[in-house]
Amino acid sequence: MHPWIADRTAAFESSGIRKVFDLAAKLKDPINLSIGQPDFDVPGEIRTAAIDAIQSGKNAYSPTQGIGPLREALRAEIAAKYPHEDRDVFVSSGTSGGLMLAMLSMINPGDEVIYLDPYFVMYPALLKMCGGVPVPVDSYPDFRLDPAKIEAAITPRTKMILVNSPANPTGVTASEEELKAVAQLAADRNIALLSDEIYSRFFFDGDFVSPASFNDQTIVIDGFSKSHAMTGWRVGYVHGPAEIINTMLKVQQYSFVCSPQPAQWGALRAMEVNLDGHINDYRRKRDLIYDGLSDKYEISKPGGAFYVFPRSPIPSGAKFVERAIEKGLLIIPGNIFSKHDTHFRISFAASDETLHRGIEVLRSLVSGG
Structure with a gap:
């Protein structure tokens, strides 16, 4: 390693997902079921709001906590759902920025953070940057949020429990009972509870439930990246106890500074856009991919997000992905998200034509398909 490079960067690898994206750029007409972002464009009225902001000179830094109108609209929406006495909100530079600020603000070296395996790739990397200790809890084979497993993983060093529902990479949604039990466990043990809800609007069966309903701390x-296809705009938001929010803002002042101001005006307009059509379309895509593969692959039916996480038909998920790529199908090996190399991730955020082509290849890769 180059002598100028900091030791902390050796604690984690570059994202394996990015490596697949790089490979996609080299293939001619790939069947791309790897990308974790919507396949629809940003709705026109949101684009217009951002353009209007640019044209009218709203191009400078915003306040670190976000533009006033967006923050007030978020505060009103959050207060209606969670009428807590102590709950504030600020606008972050994407949900990834919010995650980083949360870790930097709450995790000391040696602090342990519990989360499910499989997990979003950023969780252990961010924790290691802060000197924290990742404590992944195995959720195979059904990927449920099991309160008993969470409780068993708690030690005197446990600082935080991190939950993600609907989950990336599995698409599995935690039940109200599971979330309530974990929320109560965190409250009883005085452990921070961090809920990553970026896929909250992609909830296909029943109504979305947040652990904030059961634990006011x-x-x-959350954010606009996935729900409104604004992945490149970098507008997220964080809400929680005021002292935690103020500390995260202090860190944001010296790092991200603020979310891009024109994008925040777009996000304000996004709060008025009805997404029912897109959500119904993704529910249909979920059913299309599940019904097309569930007789050939072991799959936990996703209740949200836009991913399925099938079991590989051969012992190594990574080896199976290599076979799929040889057929022009881009999917993500499960060991990027897990200590296990037994599964692979499919994103069904794609056109119906692409999904049908992907199903055809995946069925052909199974004997008798």
């Missing part, structure tokens, strides 16, 4: 991270 829950810190929630």
Whole structure:
């Protein structure tokens, strides 16, 4: 390693997902079921609002906590759902920025953070940057949020429990009972509870439930990237107890500074856009991919997000992904998200034509398909 490079960067690898994206750029007409972002464009009225902001000169830094109108609209929406006495909100530079600020603000070296395996790739990397200790809890084979497993993983060093529902990479949604039990466990043990809710609007069966409904100290991270296809705009938001929010703002002042101001005006307009059509379309895509593969692959039916996480038909998920790529199908090996190399991730955020082509290849890769 180059002598100028900091030791902390050796604690984690570059994202394996990015490596697949790089490979996609080299293939001619790939069947791309790897990308974790919507396949629809940003709705026109949101684009217009951002353009209008640019044209009218709203191009400078915003306040670190976000533009006043967006923050007030978020505060009103959050207060209606969670009428807690102590709950504030600020606008972050994407949900990834919110995650980083949360870790930097709450995790000391040696602090342990519990989360499920499989997990979003950023969780252990961010923790290691802060000197924290990742404590992944195995959730195979059904990927449920099991309160008993969470409780068993708690030690005197446990600082935080991190939950993600609907989950990336599995698409599995935690039940109200599971979330309530974990929320109560965190409250009883005085452990921080961080809820990553970026896929909260992609909830296909029943109504979305947040652990903040059961624990008023829950810190929630959400945003507009996935729901409104604004992945490149970098507008997220975080809400929770005021002292935690103020500390995260202090760190944001010396790092991200603020979310891009024109994008925040777009996000304000986004709060008025009805997404029912897109959500119904993704529910249909979920059913299309599940019904097309569930007789050939072991799959836990996703209740949200836009991923399925099938079991590989051969012992190594990574080896199976290599076979799929040889057929022009881009999917993500499960060991990027897990200590296990037994599964692979499919994103069904794609056109119906692409999904049908992907199903055809995946069925052909199974004997008798």
